Amino acid sequence: MTRRLMEGSEAIAEAALAAGCRFFAGYPMTPFTELLEHFARRLPETGGVCINAESELEAIGMAWGALASGARAATGSTGQGLALMQESLSEITRAELPLVVFHMARGQADYYQATRGGGHGDYRHLVYAPVDVAEAVALTQLAFDRADRWRNPVAIYGDYLLAHVAESVAVERLDFGPLPAKDWAADGTLGGSGRSRNVNSLGMRNGVKGIEPESFWKRLQAKHDEMARLEARSDAEATDGAELLVVAFGTLARFARFAVRELRRSGARVGLFRPITLWPFPADALRAAAASARRVAVLEMNAGQMIDDVRLALLGAAPVVPIGGISSDAAGFGIGPLLDAERVRGRIEDALAGREVAG
Amino acid sequence: MKAHKVGLEKPALQLGVDHDLCPGCGEPLALRMLLEAIEEVGCAQRAICVVGIGCYTALTPLMDVDRIQALHGRAPSVATGAKRMRPDALLFTLQGDGDMVSEGLQEVIHAAARGESITCVLLNNGVFGETGGHMTATTVLGQRTKNSLEGRDAAYHGHPILIGDLLAQLDGTAYAARASVHDAAGVARARRMLRRAFESQLRGDGFSFVEILTMCPTGWFIGTQQGPEYLDRVLGSVHVTGELKRDGRYVSTAALRSRAARAASRSAGRGA
């Protein structure tokens, strides 16, 4: 595919198609809507199906059915719509289905929702937070692979800026290696064999009365622990000898990167750490990046959510200060005044000088 | 002298007979008919059942067909996704009245409106059985449940929903019918209706729906022996059995009730 100018929503949809996504269902809601529009236009062209569901609950339900029958499928929404889907997100995880979720947030205040989950019980999702459209294209394809490899949902944490910024990208199909066949899928073919499938979240088994949730849930926990060990990703620059380490994720990190580079050119010893996986939070890498820091400044557009994970990772190794805050536009879509290189640079300078940061 | 077996203990697609559903429960009767209907239309190796949550969920380990367990009320959307990816499969849901008509009312109506090629099967006993016998959207006026102890009262609790009528009036619905397992003839009729619904799906006619009224003596606070009569008299007088939609024609529950009343008075008039 040749390189061309595409808004993030279109590029993400194309990346999903390149990964073999055959089913998508969604409900229109800003800033997720364009993603649904692109899937609606393109999936039928590739032999897949896109349904404009009548509610978010039905959208994730339809994706559930597509997944359970063995297809690569996805859904998504923004935070409010994801809130409606929480029971299904938990149960789909417990049924070990490879759902990809496009969480197109209205800013960064859905960090808790994405990483802690609003559903019931012990469950975890892999969460990728792309910094720009090109990374979103790569992470979307990685998401489909990891979802199948772990039989677990994987979320892409995007936002309004990512959805609507147009960048020059080429969507090349990435190959992550072979995956096992989906013989667990309920495709209808094993009826009458005694080995028919029951894709369920309770550990129900053919011919057996009752369920054993404790052992089932413990097995899931072991899987999530292994995912946590193996799947953390992050990016860092100029952390060696940095006095101040700035931590930021997603599209806001792009502004932080710009400001940090400017400040370094004028001699400031400031580095940047960018979690790419919000879960598992790259705690080990952060500790290493903060080794020389005398202060860690967390830049996020919310009341303080990722800062909890930063503090947990560092456990007092360095003081942690928030330099972001709630910031939004007049419609509440998260395009706030803080998405501004000058303003971000000012916040970082305040942190460097030990000044109190205006929230 | 050799007798030949005419009735098997269980259908070929059933993995065993041991279950913990209550004595006198009507749901296992519906299960037998469902599994036999799948075989009648020759679809054992392409059937996918999407299961809701209720007492019947405990029967699903006995079903030897590929199954997907859904959440309470949410089987129709799951069935939609599976059918769109597996259009050659025989796709049906298995749901209770609390599941389909209370929690999941929106899901089944939208699936029918879209004309999804799935068959939604409703096991209707007028109560949430699994939680202990509580009022649902199909509980009839006067019916006592744990949260309508004096009997369902229209002014306080509202009226029951006749989901079959709502679905039958949608253009996307090709077949809709209601059976009752209060006697052997009713049980056999349920299988016929299931077969017709499956045939309709396989022809590509659109959405199909079969409601099967079942006994729940535990949820009705009565002895098992009174179950069939209670089902026929109390639920069956409101949720009247018959075919509501066939060949594009909708026959309302009210019309079915009038028909049944005329038939009863004719046979009474002929004298017994």
Added chain:
Amino acid sequence: MSGAARESRGTVTIATGRCKGCELCIPACPPRVLHMSVGRNALGVRYPELLPGCTGCGACLLVCPDFCFEVYRYPADAAAEAAP
């Protein structure tokens, strides 16, 4: 009904040990040849027993929630007293 022994055109086997005693089969049987036992099974309930006159219609099988029945028919030109 004649007072003589009724002819059985069929018979059933009943898994009496699994019966939960719901008694749905009793009124479902058209010739009324099922009646509940005096004794009780290991579950502590009475269970159906077959009298002569079974027609092998299978109604009991259709209404039993616990899959306790198997139904047999004798060839049409022979008749026998019911045998369990």
